[in-house]
Amino acid sequence: MMSASTLLPLRVAIIGAGQVADKVHASYYATRSDVRMVAVMDSRLEQAQAFAERHAIPSAWQDAHEMLQAVKPDVVSVCSPNRFHFEHVMAALESGCHVMCEKPPAMTPQQADEMRVAARRAGKVLAYDFHHRFALDTQLLREAVLNGTFGEIYFTTAQALRRCGVPGWGVFTNKSLQGGGPLIDIGIHMLDAAMYVLGFPAVKRVTAHSFQKLGNRKNSGQFGEWDPAQFTVEDALFGTIEFCNGGVLRLDTSFALNIREQSIMNVAFCGEKAGATLFPAHIYNDEGGILQTLSQREEADDQRHLRSMEAFVRHVMGEPVMIADAEQGLVIQQLVAALYEAAEKGESVTLC
Ligand SMILES: NC(=O)c1ccc[n+]([C@@H]2O[C@H](COP(=O)([O-])OP(=O)(O)OC[C@H]3O[C@@H](n4cnc5c(N)ncnc54)[C@H](O)[C@@H]3O)[C@@H](O)[C@H]2O)c1
Structure with missing residues (x-):
């Protein structure tokens, strides 16, 4: 380029x-x-x-x-x-x-x-800068999808959840400056990672439920303090995306949910032949009733953000390396908008 x-x-x-x-x-x-x-x-x-x-x-x-x-x-x-x-x-x-x-x-x-x-x-x-797709874990699972390791993947769960983790800096709780809460901020990352591994299948319909239960009542947490009176975004959203190929992706995202963990940022893929979790990449199945691991990385790769920047610069310099491009960015933005619309209307939104 x-x-x-x-x-x-x-x-x-x-x-x-x-x-x-x-x-x-x-x-x-x-x-x-x-x-x-x-x-x-x-x-x-x-x-x-x-x-x-x-x-x-x-x-x-x-x-x-x-x-x-x-x-x-x-x-x-x-x-x-x-x-x-x-x-x-x-x-x-x-x-x-x-x-x-x-x-x-x-x-x-x-x-x-x-x-x-x-x-x-x-x-x-x-x-x-959808950097999670640049993790070696994500690349490994994308390869496995292309190699047919999973067969048809019919159920995917993407989670971007925090326990009392409302951002205490910036404008992340301000709907007019930010466009929304955890879905557009952190859920979008796991949505992109899931869609990337799945190969951006065509979407048929989405449904969603959103909540504002804690962000407007509390004022401090893992990531500092915020003003609950100015908390104008959802603090949790749970959505389902149905693909034209019959598969389903569940997306759970929250800045503040009463879960055991401090934070969960992960995706799980369930196919006919095998399943996987993303961070760290772990591919598993069973053979004759015996549960087995096909492939496993020990630790999630934390160089993904630098790799996202590197891919951009190399692409600008003319190397045909993968980037999160404008076409895929549009699809992700369409999904975010459809999930918000479905949650607001309380009914499913059809996309094709
Ligand atoms: N890829 C990731 O993982 C990741 C991580 C953090 C933030 N982000 C994104 O980066 C963006 C910034 O987030 P941040 O955490 O750095 O927030 P931040 O609040 O630390 O920084 C935003 C900066 O923009 C400035 N600003 C405000 N209005 C402006 C305007 N009209 N023109 C120019 N500058 C303006 C602010 O003064 C501030 O210095 C957001 O879109 C956020 O979603 C992405």
Whole structure:
């Protein structure tokens, strides 16, 4: 995807100088000699300036459009709150940049579709940071699906659950800035991992139930404090996705659920010939009544986030490596919207 006129090092700008920009995007770019961070923008100028100083970035901005026009970067990382992804991705694509956008793609499927079309029109890479699919565990299970190890997979459960784990920073409890609660924040990660392993089967119908039982009553937990009076998102959602191939995916997600574990982020796949759990990857079946393990990784791989960034940069440089692309991002956004709609209406939503 790198045009002949693009020179190395790649010049990168970052929009939204918060924690994910700091810990993941800037930290990764700093490891590469063929990438140079040239600008950072945040709606709070002092935040951008502190970030610039920390990462030795030569310019800090308060307006994304001004920055793009003045700096003309090759690549932009969009790490602003969800509500601004659309505006920032569109502006970056219109400025001729390749874009790595944090998840979720946007607030609505209509926006994600416009972003997809804009990227295609501009001939630029638009990738989303669905990093769990880059874990070696996820790759191993995807290979096993392609090799026919499981036969037909007819039941999948994806879980992104926390016990009293409402985020205490950012805008994660604010529906108008975030678009929703745990589904659009953490459930979306396990949804993407499940859909990736399954090969993005066509969806027939979804049903869902959502709850707001704890987030608006408590004010502190594993990840700090929040204001229960400003808690405007669901704190739990339980959904079912039915595929056109007859399979079913159950998705359970919550910021605050009274479960035994502090946190569960995992997917289980049940096929005719074998089953698997994702993190760490474990494939099992039975032979003549004897339960057996076919393959097992000892520990879940924690380099997945860096690998997601690496895949994006390599893709920009012209290597045909897998990324979470704009088409798949749109499908995930459509599923999130359908699950919210089904929960709100109390009835199933048909997708095909
Ligand atoms: N892939 C992952 O696992 C992962 C992890 C964390 C966050 N994220 C995503 O990254 C995004 C940011 O999350 P975070 O945890 O870094 O939040 P954060 O609150 O730490 O950072 C957001 C930053 O954006 C700035 N900002 C607010 N409005 C802005 C605007 N209009 N223009 C530019 N900057 C603006 C804020 O001042 C803040 O510095 C969210 O979309 C979130 O879903 C993804």
